[in-house]
């Protein structure tokens with residue numbers, strides 16, 4: 420393969436995650452000669468890891484409710500991608516691969532067997548039958564003129580393609596293949612990239628030694644978290660909170676990660692409020708706590724009046740160290756609004772996903788880079804952000820499809 424001869428492929432897809440594979444499917448099913456290149460020895464590694472705890476493939480939300488998950492002002496191209504390939508389409512597509520899905524209690528959609536591997540296996544088989552070729556251990560390093568350059572175990576290889584889809588993922592969990600190494604290459608090509616940042620991630624809290632040694636690793640079941648975002652809107656998320664050596668993790672923390680990260684970036688820290696007794700209101704709690712304590716120890720009184728004990732009580736003492744000397748109303752308020760000072764998001768390498776990426780203003784409505792005609796961008800490397808719940812895979816698949824269609828059209832026009 421050299422850069423001098425005519426195109427080796429109509430469409431080169433670089434990155435064999437869900438976005439790239441969907442781009443390859445869209446292009447191949449429209450008659451394009453498609454080659455997929457991936458840095459790793461096999462495709463879809465992050466997809467497989469996503470399946471470990473039960474693959475949350477998509478969600479049952481549609482329309483505006485679905486779009487709202489991608490922020491208050493989701494870009495037009497993302498809207499278009501999700502309008503033509505929404506959560507219902509994801510389920511129909513999986514069914515087309517023989518993978519039935521079911522809706523879990525929170526509206527999340529899973530394959531019947533909860534696994535990612537059977538779906539990926541069937542998908543790759545179908546792509547091969549459609550004529551898609553796979554080139555593993557091909558790490559894309561940039562362009563030489565119009566040629567795509569790859570590092571391979573056999574040395575550098577250059578490939579010509581009429582159109583290209585880049586679906587290189589974000590920067591979380593880099594050992595699975597996506598490491599954000601593409602940022603510098605795209606910026607050098609004049610493509611505007613918003614800095615990659617951790618999303619759906621844990622946060623750091625400066626715990627006292629007392630809490631760290633007693634509570635790290637302990638979950639707090641069913642609390643409600645809330646914070647005030649940079650526009651003054653209160654955001655809440657119920658769920659289980661995990662206290663760690665360095666701070667906090669858990670689905671409810673991830674759900675607020677965007678707002679917390681933005682506040683830390685603007686002010687150096689963010690305040691997170693934890694409702695330690697969501698089933699009780701402040702007044703009822705205050706009345707119960709005001710009952711005479713008699714000879715009871717404070718911890719016993721607190722437990723009987725509010726249900727707080729163990730890690731939950733430890734978190735109260737952490738935020739209100741002189742709790743035993745406080746009046747009932749102050750105590751009740753502190754239980755409903757235990758305030759943690761978050762100092763930093765955990766590194767992007769540990770996050771479930773990354774925010775930032777290629778800005779939509781750098782792309783046209785078919786996801787083609789304005790500064791690099793014939794090059795389309797898809798998946799998590801785009802500048803959108805969403806909570807967990809199947810929304811990440813849904814947008815990766817939808818933008819992959821849009822980019823694959825655009826690349827096929829571009830290849831047809833150029834041929």
Ligand SMILES: Cc1cc2nc3c(=O)[nH]c(=O)nc-3n(C[C@H](O)[C@H](O)[C@H](O)COP(=O)(O)OP(=O)(O)OC[C@H]3O[C@@H](n4cnc5c(N)ncnc54)[C@H](O)[C@@H]3O)c2cc1C
Pocket residue numbers: 433434435436437438439456457458459462463464465466468469470473474475476477557558559560586587588589591592595596597598599600601770771772797798799800808809810811812813815
């Ligand atoms: C632990 C975990 C659990 C998750 N669970 C879920 C879930 O249940 N539901 C959900 O919706 N989302 C989940 N996600 C997120 C979801 O997996 C990602 O959003 C999705 O995989 C992104 O797809 P993508 O194709 O854009 O990128 P990726 O899946 O990251 O694929 C990018 C591909 O590009 C390749 N690549 C990168 N750089 C180069 C290069 N220079 N040259 C060649 N190839 C390169 C990589 O090897 C990789 O194969 C989870 C993520 C993690 C980490």
